[in-house]
Each structure stands twice: as structure tokens, then as C-alpha cells.
Amino acid sequence: MKEFLLMGGYWPYVWPSFAATFIVMAWLMISTIWQRRKIIDGLKRKLELEKRESKT
Amino acid sequence: MFRWFHRLASLRNFYRLAEILMPWLAVLCAGLLAVGLYRGLFVAPADYEQGESYRIIYVHVPSAWMSMFIYMVIAFCSALFLVWKMKIADIVAEVSAPIGAAFTFLALLTGSLWGKPMWGTWWEWDARLTSELILLFIYFGYMALRSAIDNPSTAARAVAILALVGVVNIPIIHYSVEWWNTLHQPASITKIGKPSIHISMLIPLLLMALGFTLFYVVNMLARARNVILQREAKTSWVRERVSEGRL
Known part of the structure; x- marks a missing residue:
């Protein structure tokens, strides 16, 4: 296991590469989900507002 | 054919189709990446010249391929949009740009991390590296130009x-390693004839590349759905879905 983590001495290059790839791909996913939530909240709020307006 | 084309082009149908496809593609993508990572890190042997450092290939090459593939998707969609005014093509191009930029950044970063131990330098102004950096700037320019123009339809045409x-x-990026004397090694996979990489190293690379491609497709579909919701906010089908909580 230790040997694997050391990557033949190249760990300072190998693991940051994999970590950076993971972080960037995770960020792509998370930002998409956040954007979606924001849009849906906005749409819901607008619909509520219209409903209230149509009642009065 | 044309009718099918037209139906897909409807934002409502695209939204629905993406909704159905995304979970399947996401599961397939996760499976490919898991197997690819396992085979790349544990099963594939060390390289006889580069030792363990070559394993960076499993994130570097797929990222670099995606940086160019996504650009080609954007260019293709831009042509569709300019010729047929397909709204969905403009949306796919718009949401693909940040994903493409992210993969271009990754290709440069992982390349730098691979270059340091192998070439002894983080960066060299050689043809392959410079043309890939230019690609990143083109992505930035594309996104900046779109956000700089207030009128959406003018912006769409300008960025297309x-x-x-x-x-x-x-093609400059792709052939740079052949046209110029570069530090970067020539292509190992796409050259004519047999790829110069052993099958046990090639299989995980192809699995990762396919996994990255599916990741792009799923993320692009999710982002396109977001934009469709925004652009179609006033239509009855979006309002229906919002009021029924079926989003």
C-alpha cells in the first residue's frame, strides 16, 4: 500500500494530477446543481407571486 | 429525418429527452471511470522508461481529447445555429464552453505536472503547449464575448x-507534434497503423476517455436543461412543471 502511494517516488506529480481532475469535475457537477436550484427557486417564487396577485 | 430533427430541436422535447437519458448515462459514466481508474492505477504495469509517473496519462490524455472534442461540438453547433437558427444548438454550444475550458485547464495542469519530472520543466513555449494554451484563451474569449453582448440573439450569432x-x-494542436520539433511526444494512439502503447495500458486509457466523454454529455445535458428552464420560463409547459413540482 505504501509503495502504491509513493508511486515510485513520483507521488508529488501523480496524485496532484488525479486530485485536480477530481476537484474540477466535482466542481462542474456541483455548480450545475446549484445553478439548477437557484433557477427552480426563482421560478417557484414567481409563480407564487402571480398566484397571490391574481387572488387580490 | 427532418421532422425528427425538428422535434428534437424543440426545447421542450430536448428537456424531456435529457431527463430520460441522464440517469442511464451517469451510471454508465461512473462505471467506466471506476473500472478505468482501477485498471489504470492497479492493473496496468509501470512504464519501462517513465516508471509510475506515466499514470498521469489516464487523466491528462482524456482531458486533452475532451478539450478539443468539446470545441468541435461547439463549432458544429455554431454552424447549425448560423444556418438553421436552431435554438437548441446555441444552448448546447453555450453550456459546453465552460466544460471545455475546464478540461483545457486540466490538460495544461496535468501536462505541467507530468512535464516537470519527465522534461525537467513545468512549462515550455513549444508548439503543442502553446496551441493548447491558445485554445483556453479562445474558450475564455467565447464566454466573455457572449456575456458582453446584451442582446441574446446578437450574442449568439457573434459567438457562433x-x-x-x-x-x-x-488541427494546429493535433498536428503540432508533427509539424514542429516539440518537446511533447507524438501521438501514441491515433497514429496510422498500430498504436505504440501496450494493450494493458491502452484499455484503461480508452475506458477513461469514454468515461470523460459521457461525463461531458451528462453535465452538458444538465446545464442545457438549466438554460432551457430559464429561457422558457414564461411558457405553459414550464409553468405546469413548476406548479406540479415535476422538474
Whole structure:
């Protein structure tokens, strides 16, 4: 296991590469989900507002 | 054919189709990446010249391929949009740009991390590295131009033209290792004849590449759905879905 983590001495290059790839791909996913939530909240709020307006 | 084309082009149908496809593609993508990572890190042997450091290939090469592939998707969609005014093509191009930029950044970063131990330098102004950096700037320019123009339809046309002009950089990146004497090694996979990489190293690379491609497709579909919701906010089908909580 230790040997694997050391990557033949190249760990300072190998693991940051994999970590950076993971972080960037995770960020792509998370930002998409956040954007979606924001849009849906906005749409819901607008619909509520219209409903209230149509009642009065 | 044309009718099918037209139906897909309807934002409502695209939204629905993406909704159905995404979970399947996401599961397939996760499976490919898991197997690819396992085979790349544990099963594939060390390289006889580069030792364990070559394993960076499993994130570097798929990222670099995606950086160019996504650009070609953007250019293709831009052409569709300019010729047929397909709204969905403009949306796919718009949401693909940040994903493409992210993969271009990754290709440069992981390349730098691979270059340091192998070439002894983080960066060299050679043809392959420089043309890939230019690709990143084209992505930035594309996104900046779109956000700089207030009128959405003017912006869509302007960025579509920019995307088509920028296509010239793609063959330059691909052939840079042949046209110029570069530090970067020539292609191992796409050269004519047999790829010069052993099958046990090639399989995980292809699995990762396919996994990255599916990741792009799923993320692009999710982002396109977001944009469709925004652009179609006033239509009855979106309002229906919002009021029924079926989003």
C-alpha cells in the first residue's frame, strides 16, 4: 500500500494530477446543481407571486 | 429525418429527452471511470522508461481529447445555429464552453505536472503547449464575448462566428507534434497503423476517455436543461412543471 502511494517516488506529480481532475469535475457537477436550484427557486417564487396577485 | 430533427430541436422535447437519458448515462459514466481508474492505477504495469509517473496519462490524455472534442461540438453547433437558427444548438454550444475550458485547464495542469519530472520543466513555449494554451484563451474569449453582448440573439450569432473562426486552432494542436520539433511526444494512439502503447495500458486509457466523454454529455445535458428552464420560463409547459413540482 505504501509503495502504491509513493508511486515510485513520483507521488508529488501523480496524485496532484488525479486530485485536480477530481476537484474540477466535482466542481462542474456541483455548480450545475446549484445553478439548477437557484433557477427552480426563482421560478417557484414567481409563480407564487402571480398566484397571490391574481387572488387580490 | 427532418421532422425528427425538428422535434428534437424543440426545447421542450430536448428537456424531456435529457431527463430520460441522464440517469442511464451517469451510471454508465461512473462505471467506466471506476473500472478505468482501477485498471489504470492497479492493473496496468509501470512504464519501462517513465516508471509510475506515466499514470498521469489516464487523466491528462482524456482531458486533452475532451478539450478539443468539446470545441468541435461547439463549432458544429455554431454552424447549425448560423444556418438553421436552431435554438437548441446555441444552448448546447453555450453550456459546453465552460466544460471545455475546464478540461483545457486540466490538460495544461496535468501536462505541467507530468512535464516537470519527465522534461525537467513545468512549462515550455513549444508548439503543442502553446496551441493548447491558445485554445483556453479562445474558450475564455467565447464566454466573455457572449456575456458582453446584451442582446441574446446578437450574442449568439457573434459567438457562433468566433467559434467557427477558432476551429483553425484544432488541427494546429493535433498536428503540432508533427509539424514542429516539440518537446511533447507524438501521438501514441491515433497514429496510422498500430498504436505504440501496450494493450494493458491502452484499455484503461480508452475506458477513461469514454468515461470523460459521457461525463461531458451528462453535465452538458444538465446545464442545457438549466438554460432551457430559464429561457422558457414564461411558457405553459414550464409553468405546469413548476406548479406540479415535476422538474
